[in-house]
Amino acid sequence: MQRIGISFSGDTVMRRIIGWILAALGGLLFTLALVAAMYVFWLSGSSHEPTGVRPASAYVSPGGPILVFGGNRGTGLEIVRGLRARGEQVTVAVRPTSDTRALREIGVATVLADAFDPGQIQAAFAAQRYAAVVSTLGGGPADKARRPDLEGNRNAIEGARAAGVRRFVLISVIGAGDSRATAPAPSRRFLETVMDLKSQAEDHLRASDLDHTIIRPGGLGDVKATGTAVLADDPRAFSYISRTDLADLAVQALGDPTTIGKTYNAYDPSRRTMWKMFND
Numbered sequence: 252m253q254r255i256g257i258s259f260s261g262d263t264v265m266r267r268i269i270g271w272i273l274a275a276l277g278g279l280l281f282t283l284a285l286v287a288a289m290y291v292f293w294l295s296g297s298s299h300e301p302t303g304v305r306p307a308s309a310y311v312s313p314g315g316p317i318l319v320f321g322g323n324r325g326t327g328l329e330i331v332r333g334l335r336a337r338g339e340q341v342t343v344a345v346r347p348t349s350d351t352r353a354l355r356e357i358g359v360a361t362v363l364a365d366a367f368d369p370g371q372i373q374a375a376f377a378a379q380r381y382a383a384v385v386s387t388l389g390g391g392p393a394d395k396a397r398r399p400d401l402e403g404n405r406n407a408i409e410g411a412r413a414a415g416v417r418r419f420v421l422i423s424v425i426g427a428g429d430s431r432a433t434a435p436a437p438s439r440r441f442l443e444t445v446m447d448l449k450s451q452a453e454d455h456l457r458a459s460d461l462d463h464t465i466i467r468p469g470g471l472g473d474v475k476a477t478g479t480a481v482l483a484d485d486p487r488a489f490s491y492i493s494r495t496d497l498a499d500l501a502v503q504a505l506g507d508p509t510t511i512g513k514t515y516n517a518y519d520p521s522r523r524t525m526w527k528m529f530n531d
């Protein structure tokens with residue numbers, strides 16, 4: 252009887268073993284990437300039901316011009332639009348490099364005040380008697396070396412105090428202060444510096460004698476507004492949110508004296524996960 256056998260040379264065996272290892276590694280990497288993508292898109296939100304939701308209220312004007320830091324783009328620009336829609340007189344503090352085209356298009360005044368320059372801020376406050384300040388100051392990846400999240404906000408807060416402006420609304424971030432554990436793990440890992448700086452800016456504002464309101468959003472998107480977002484006096488509340496909805500919440504807070512002294516998490520029940528944010 253003829254024996255059927257398979258014989259491998261040492262070389263072939265090595266090549267096969269390496270092939271199996273590479274295939275196993277590839278499979279493992281693929282599974283990890285899949286789990287990471289699923290986490291980010293579907294599971295990164297929180298199932299916690301917020302408490303302390305701010306009840307809706309009629310808008311009360313601060314009764315004078317409003318100075319907005321960060322108002323030339325993003326959430327700040329939406330806040331400017333919202334304030335103007337309520338008949339407010341708005342000025343935006345900009346730096347020489349700021350793109351102000353959107354503001355020019357809607358006829359909003361600007362004043363030169365780089366948030367890193369206390370002298371310019373002082374001059375901006377001296378130019379007009381403001382009734383309130385809103386700050387959305389934040390930095391992008393390009394500002395890594397020097398971010399305005401603490402330094403810029405601290406200068407704006409001190410500028411307001413020195414000028415006798417009482418009302419201050421600050422946009423912070425979920426992950427600052429007592430909301431650190433609420434932020435999804437990847438955000439805590441990659442936005443740790445921002446969260447630390449914003450925590451310190453929040454503390455600086457709380458320690459001031461200003462009539463402050465702090466609003467912490469989760470992930471922001473230039474996506475359509477849902478109109479379902481609320482402010483929750485609850486550091487465990489988490490969701491994603493459109494910049495337009497966040498801006499609307501900031502304007503509502505400014506116009507609601509019961510928000511003074513409070514720190515809120517912005518929460519949109521329609522956008523609990525990142526998937527919900529980008530899949531409208």
Ligand SMILES: NC(=O)c1ccc[n+]([C@@H]2O[C@H](COP(=O)([O-])OP(=O)(O)OC[C@H]3O[C@@H](n4cnc5c(N)ncnc54)[C@H](OP(=O)(O)O)[C@@H]3O)[C@@H](O)[C@H]2O)c1
Pocket residue numbers: 320321322323324325326327344345346348349350364365366367387388389390391399403422423424425468469470471472494
């Ligand atoms: N992106 C998110 O997912 C996210 C999540 C949570 C919280 N937040 C926070 O929410 C806020 C709004 O975010 P956003 O993404 O809508 O806006 P943004 O892109 O962070 O806009 C930042 C604004 O700050 C201004 N700014 C920065 N440095 C300045 C300086 N030295 N002097 C004067 N102005 C300065 C910028 O002006 P220029 O145009 O001149 O740069 C811009 O108008 C920020 O505070 C951000 O940290 C963001």
